[in-house]
Amino acid sequence: MSPAQFEPSQFGAVIAGARDGDARAVKALFRELQPRLLRFLSAQDSTAADDLAADVWVAVAAGIGRFDGEWPEFRAWVFAIARNRLADHRRTAVRRRTDVVDVSTFDDVANGDQTDNEALEKISGLRAAALITSMLTVEQSEVLLLRVLGDLDVDQVASIVRRSPNWVRVTQHRAVKTLAKRLGPKIVVMH
Amino acid sequence: MTIPPLSPEEAERLISAIGAEHTEHVAGLNAVLAALRSPGDGSELGGAEAALSAFTTAAAPSIVRASSPLTRPSIHKLLTARTLATIGVLTLVSAGAAAAAGGLPMPFAPSRPSASATTEVIESTDDETEATEVTETTVTELPTTAPTQEPTTSVEPSSTQDVGAAPAEPVIADVSVTESTEGIGPDVNGPAKFGLCTAFAAQSKHDANDTADDDATAAASDDAVPFQSLSDAAAAAGQTVEEFCADAVPGGSVQTPDGSKHSDDSEGSDDSDKSTSAGDDHGDSDASDSASEAGHGGDREKSNHGHTDASEKAAHPASQRHS
Numbered sequence: 001m002s003p004a005q006f007e008p009s010q011f012g013a014v015i016a017g018a019r020d021g022d023a024r025a026v027k028a029l030f031r032e033l034q035p036r037l038l039r040f041l042s043a044q045d046s047t048a049a050d051d052l053a054a055d056v057w058v059a060v061a062a063g064i065g066r067f068d069g070e071w072p073e074f075r076a077w078v079f080a081i082a083r084n085r086l087a088d089h090r091r092t093a094v095r096r097r098t099d100v101v102d103v104s105t106f107d108d109v110a111n112g113d114q115t116d117n118e119a120l121e122k123i124s125g126l127r128a129a130a131l132i133t134s135m136l137t138v139e140q141s142e143v144l145l146l147r148v149l150g151d152l153d154v155d156q157v158a159s160i161v162r163r164s165p166n167w168v169r170v171t172q173h174r175a176v177k178t179l180a181k182r183l184g185p186k187i188v189v190m191h
Numbered sequence: 192m193t194i195p196p197l198s199p200e201e202a203e204r205l206i207s208a209i210g211a212e213h214t215e216h217v218a219g220l221n222a223v224l225a226a227l228r229s230p231g232d233g234s235e236l237g238g239a240e241a242a243l244s245a246f247t248t249a250a251a252p253s254i255v256r257a258s259s260p261l262t263r264p265s266i267h268k269l270l271t272a273r274t275l276a277t278i279g280v281l282t283l284v285s286a287g288a289a290a291a292a293g294g295l296p297m298p299f300a301p302s303r304p305s306a307s308a309t310t311e312v313i314e315s316t317d318d319e320t321e322a323t324e325v326t327e328t329t330v331t332e333l334p335t336t337a338p339t340q341e342p343t344t345s346v347e348p349s350s351t352q353d354v355g356a357a358p359a360e361p362v363i364a365d366v367s368v369t370e371s372t373e374g375i376g377p378d379v380n381g382p383a384k385f386g387l388c389t390a391f392a393a394q395s396k397h398d399a400n401d402t403a404d405d406d407a408t409a410a411a412s413d414d415a416v417p418f419q420s421l422s423d424a425a426a427a428a429g430q431t432v433e434e435f436c437a438d439a440v441p442g443g444s445v446q447t448p449d450g451s452k453h454s455d456d457s458e459g460s461d462d463s464d465k466s467t468s469a470g471d472d473h474g475d476s477d478a479s480d481s482a483s484e485a486g487h488g489g490d491r492e493k494s495n496h497g498h499t500d501a502s503e504k505a506a507h508p509a510s511q512r513h514s
Contacts (some may be wrong), residue, residue: 128227177202
């Protein structure tokens with residue numbers, strides 16, 4: 001996946017601008033990564049995705065001066081922050097025991113059994129992420145979302161989830177097989 | 192409908208979106224993964240301004256940190272140079288003010304008024320009253336200068352204005368010069384007693400042998416302040432000078448009438464030697480008070496009432512010598 005907001009060769013200038021607080025550079029990074037972050041976070045915790053994404057950007061802004069790498073490493077860094085923030089939020093939620101959630105929140109969650117053509121034609125990025133999460137285990141969905149949304153390779157995902165690359169390959173293979181079986185063939189998605 | 196099993200390589204192609212477009216049997220999965228990769232819509236791009244402000248806030252301290260390693264040494268150098276320059280200017284101005292006031296020791300003070308010259312003026316006056324008047328004239332100015340130690344009374348105005356708050360050392364040095372016009376002489380009860388007695392005896396012999404000399408010179412020698420002090424001390428003790436000098440022993444010890452030796456406070460003598468011109472001021476006052484305690488120099492005692500605290504401190508004024 002190549003960034004839509006800037007070319008990979010421009011990443012050095014973009015990251016340098018973001019370090020200096022340049023609005024154009026920050027917005028380019030934001031437009032490229034924010035939708036993927038929101039999809040990754042909302043697929044695992046739809047209620048706190050926006051707040052968690054905001055926390056991720058604050059952490060990125062605070063640590064971008066120390067970042068050293070290219071665009072793939074930057075993506076891996078940002079999604080690692082997102083995963084850590086999500087883990088922190090889950091620990092806090094467990095201590096709180098209950099979360100007050102509006103009923104309308106569940107209207108946007110895809111039904112895993114709804115796999116007809118009409119439903120998939122309307123699917124959005126958020127809904128696709130939620131669909132994957134509803135069909136897979138937590139580990140499978142996390143690996144698959146990191147690989148697709150973060151455009152990360154096996155080694156990067158293994159580093160983020162603190163597992164071996166082979167475990168990541170096995171998990172993603174099982175996830176793909178499960179999704180292929182559940183979603184079925186000959187489905188054309190219209191955006 | 193059965194779906195053929197996906198190989199790991201085919202799963203990798205689906206995930207990586209490489210060559211998976213023609214896998215019709217997984218079209219549904221391919222469509223979901225494509226939706227995941229789709230660009231974000233407007234609802235997913237909220238909060239851009241908050242992120243920008245976070246970057247801007249984080250960037251401001253980083254700019255300061257980046258510039259601080261470059262600027263700190265320069266600032267330190269500038270501060271050091273300015274501090275050294277200020278100290279140098281203050282030192283030069285203070286030294287100039289002190290030199291102008293005549294408070295610097297030789298060779299920095301080319302024209303310091305010597306106390307002996309002033310003493311000679313007092314000594315050369317035969318009339319005791321006249322000498323007292325000179326002393327009174329000198330000392331009556333002291334309460335206006337010495338207790339307050341105002342720098343504007345004796346330091347040049349230009350130096351004071353340059354420095355701002357001028358140091359008090361030059362003023363004190365100037366005051367000491369003013370006070371040193373009062374001739375006191377060594378303490379006749381201290382370590383100088385033997386020397387005084389020896390000199391007095393030599394002078395008496397000289398006067399007896401050479402009666403044809405100038406009477407004025409002899410009178411001046413007799414009226415010398417040390418000899419006057421010696422004779423006054425002897426008179427106070429109810430003795431003649433010869434009797435008073437009978438117990439004088441060289442080496443700083445004085446034989447008391449009961450035969451015991453009184454050792455002088457060597458530490459006090461050291462202090463008097465080390466004392467600065469300011470210290471000499473107090474030494475003069477103490478010596479004069481000591482002389483007044485010996486029953487002589489009542490006029491001096493009267494005129495030195497501005498230094499009552501100094502007289503109270505003069506518990507052992509013999510250690511304060513006047514050069």
